[in-house]
Amino acid sequence: MLFLAVLRRGLYIAIVVSVLTPMLIATALHAIPSLEAIRDLLRVYGDTTLIVMSSEKGFGECYVAKLLNISVSTVDKVIKFPVLAVEAEPGIFLKRLGLLGGNYTAALVFPRDSFEKLRMPSNVNAIVNGAQIRCTTVCCWDSNLALLVSKGILNTSNSYLCLESRESLAVRELESVEKELLGVAKRWTFILILACTPVFYAAQRRVVEALRTEIVVLYSNGASRQGVMISLASVLAALHTASTLFTLALSITLVYVSWSLAKPFIPMLPPSLRTDVVYLALTEILAGALVSCIASRGALKVWQASYA
Amino acid sequence: MHSLERCSKGMASIIRIVLRVRAHTLLFSILALALLTWLSLASLALAHTLLNIYDSFFNVDRGVAVSSQGFSPLTALISRAEVEKRLAGIKNITVEFYLVTPVVINNRVFLMRSSNVSEGCVFIGDSVARELRVGSSDYISLSSVFKVEVLYAKVCGFVKGSWIEAPYSLVTRIRGVSEGYYSLAVVKGSEEALKEVYRAFNVEEKVRLFNIVVSVLPRLANESRAKLYNSLTEAYAVNLGLYRDYALYLAYAIALSALLGTPLLGLHTSKSLADVVQVYRFVGVSRRLAVAVSMLIGLIIVGFSTTLALILMHFANVFTISVLGFALAPKPQVMHLAIVAPTLLLLYTGGVARGVLSEAE
Numbered sequence: 001m002l003f004l005a006v007l008r009r010g011l012y013i014a015i016v017v018s019v020l021t022p023m024l025i026a027t028a029l030h031a032i033p034s035l036e037a038i039r040d041l042l043r044v045y046g047d048t049t050l051i052v053m054s055s056e057k058g059f060g061e062c063y064v065a066k067l068l069n070i071s072v073s074t075v076d077k078v079i080k081f082p083v084l085a086v087e088a089e090p091g092i093f094l095k096r097l098g099l100l101g102g103n104y105t106a107a108l109v110f111p112r113d114s115f116e117k118l119r120m121p122s123n124v125n126a127i128v129n130g131a132q133i134r135c136t137t138v139c140c141w142d143s144n145l146a147l148l149v150s151k152g153i154l155n156t157s158n159s160y161l162c163l164e165s166r167e168s169l170a171v172r173e174l175e176s177v178e179k180e181l182l183g184v185a186k187r188w189t190f191i192l193i194l195a196c197t198p199v200f201y202a203a204q205r206r207v208v209e210a211l212r213t214e215i216v217v218l219y220s221n222g223a224s225r226q227g228v229m230i231s232l233a234s235v236l237a238a239l240h241t242a243s244t245l246f247t248l249a250l251s252i253t254l255v256y257v258s259w260s261l262a263k264p265f266i267p268m269l270p271p272s273l274r275t276d277v278v279y280l281a282l283t284e285i286l287a288g289a290l291v292s293c294i295a296s297r298g299a300l301k302v303w304q305a306s307y308a
Numbered sequence: 309m310h311s312l313e314r315c316s317k318g319m320a321s322i323i324r325i326v327l328r329v330r331a332h333t334l335l336f337s338i339l340a341l342a343l344l345t346w347l348s349l350a351s352l353a354l355a356h357t358l359l360n361i362y363d364s365f366f367n368v369d370r371g372v373a374v375s376s377q378g379f380s381p382l383t384a385l386i387s388r389a390e391v392e393k394r395l396a397g398i399k400n401i402t403v404e405f406y407l408v409t410p411v412v413i414n415n416r417v418f419l420m421r422s423s424n425v426s427e428g429c430v431f432i433g434d435s436v437a438r439e440l441r442v443g444s445s446d447y448i449s450l451s452s453v454f455k456v457e458v459l460y461a462k463v464c465g466f467v468k469g470s471w472i473e474a475p476y477s478l479v480t481r482i483r484g485v486s487e488g489y490y491s492l493a494v495v496k497g498s499e500e501a502l503k504e505v506y507r508a509f510n511v512e513e514k515v516r517l518f519n520i521v522v523s524v525l526p527r528l529a530n531e532s533r534a535k536l537y538n539s540l541t542e543a544y545a546v547n548l549g550l551y552r553d554y555a556l557y558l559a560y561a562i563a564l565s566a567l568l569g570t571p572l573l574g575l576h577t578s579k580s581l582a583d584v585v586q587v588y589r590f591v592g593v594s595r596r597l598a599v600a601v602s603m604l605i606g607l608i609i610v611g612f613s614t615t616l617a618l619i620l621m622h623f624a625n626v627f628t629i630s631v632l633g634f635a636l637a638p639k640p641q642v643m644h645l646a647i648v649a650p651t652l653l654l655l656y657t658g659g660v661a662r663g664v665l666s667e668a669e
Binding site: 014017018020021024025028029048049050051052053054055056058059067082084097098141142143144145147161162166169170173177180181183184187188191192194195196197198199201202203205206209 | 339344351354447449453458459481573629630631632
């Protein structure tokens with residue numbers, strides 16, 4: 001009877017209005033275009049292997065590596081030199097970097113200016129951790145430090161060198177940006193739903209006030225106080241749930257319709273809806289159900305007012 | 309005069325009674341409104357921060373930025389010689405050239421900017437230093453995202469900010485460009501001088517003179533065209549298909565719709581004030597006065613909740629986004645408050661007044 005009265009008298013409007021805003025905003029914010037679309041734009045720059053230094057094993061192929069200051073001696077010269085020492089098979093590693101690979105036991109890749117300063121030796125002796133290593137020199141890379149690649153030079157180190165493709169790095173960065181944005185959107189809408197709980201309460205109380213006559217009729221027909229309150233609470237909760245689901249569906253439709261309407265005029269990336277919006281809808285339903293228990297106590301007031 | 313005094317005395321006594329009888333309702337409204345106002349302000353402020361992300365980084369302020377078409381300053385390039393050729397002969401202007409590049413340090417991407425730093429040195433932003441746990445005189449390895457090479461530099465000092473400053477030559481090596489190329493130039497000078505700058509780039513003057521970006525497009529048929537944008541961020545974001553104005557409208561729409569539930573709260577407040585209003589109506593207070601008093605109470609509630617929202621905004625650090633080492637926190641502007649507070653006042657007191665009117669009948 002309560003439910004029918006609500007439907008017939010259009011009392012659900014207040015509840016729909018109260019749940020509309022949080023659900024609409026939640027959907028809109030969780031449908032922001034995925035940055036995946038931008039990923040294609042990055043392909044313009046081609047794909048290369050990048051060296052990423054990391055204090056723990058990162059992404060891609062990782063090798064133990066360390067920044068060292070070593071002495072390098074040629075036939076007539078000894079110079080101190082900063083090198084990036086990498087524990088790897090030189091031939092394979094250098095080929096991965098697009099440098100000349102060969103069957104070396106140890107390779108030292110020089111920056112061009114220092115290579116010329118040393119009068120382009122084909123072999124040098126490097127002293128690493130007190131041990132002397134004979135290295136084949138490889139020319140050259142555009143850095144301000146040399147690259148020493150060999151097996152057995154670094155046993156332990158707390159830093160790694162990882163070979164990662166540029167695309168993978170870019171995607172990682174884009175994903176983290178997207179995650180940050182969505183994280184803020186999620187926190188924002190979550191707090192909005194909490195902040196709107198008083199609004200849900202106000203809307204439900206309005207429905208209870210409007211059902212005054214029906215409640216009095218129920219009481220006068222011998223319904224128990226608790227019975228009326230429970231049925232009122234379930235009617236409110238059901239209305240709230242239905243309204244939330246309705247506005248969720250409406251919001252999704254609105255987002256896609258407005259995108260397709262705006263598309264011919266503004267070049268926009270397509271919206272991509274995240275499933276997190278379902279959790280937010282569930283939070284809203286839960287908040288509404290909790291509030292309906294409190295709001296249904298209004299029936300008690302009606303009862304008191306009519307029998308006082 | 310006498311009636312005004314009586315009226316204000318009457319109002320004061322009603323408010324006193326309301327506070328005594330319905331303080332909990334008012335507190336409930338204040339808290340709910342404060343949360344909604346905070347969210348509304350935060351969304352506007354965050355949009356503002358995001359939409360001006362580059363403007364603060366380059367300190368364009370009241371100058372003109374010259375850049376080229378690109379997705380971001382990290383990919384745009386201009387030739388110093390070409391810009392200087394255009395600006396030759398214009399007096400009383402200062403031109404600062406910046407080259408920026410993403411740089412990977414310890415598996416994290418940061419922004420690096422060219423600056424007057426001695427060779428082999430870098431100055432690190434204090435927040436970056438905290439994050440990477442590096443101190444003065446430490447050596448750090450810098451990976452490029454454009455080239456395979458890894459470079460190293462000594463930490464020679466710190467700057468206030470979230471980026472790294474390095475000598476121009478080091479930045480060009482990490483960015484993989486030849487000397488003489490920059491991401492953008494910031495031209496500053498008097499209004500008259502800036503007008504000449506616009507003329508030099510063949511762009512029409514607009515009403516707003518400052519903080520406008522001239523984007524020099526690539527040469528088409530040996531002629532470079534220029535385009536004006538309202539903000540540096542827009543000039544780049546537009547190439548990604550994001551229009552600043554639309555993003556701003558969306559932010560306003562979200563901020564204002566967060567307040568859409570407040571009339572319902574206003575109606576609820578008036579409902580809980582109903583018995584007080586009825587008593588006053590009974591003793592002969594006019595309907596107009598009853599509505600005026602309720603609206604005054606609404607105004608007080610809005611005032612308190614706005615203050616509370618501003619306090620929340622200042623202390624609650626919930627909506628910070630960290631991108632490329634930057635912690636982007638919402639910074640509220642006076643303009644945001646000027647939009648949110650009146651809207652809240654209108655919607656909430658509108659609800660209260662509507663409720664009291666129907667109660668009084």
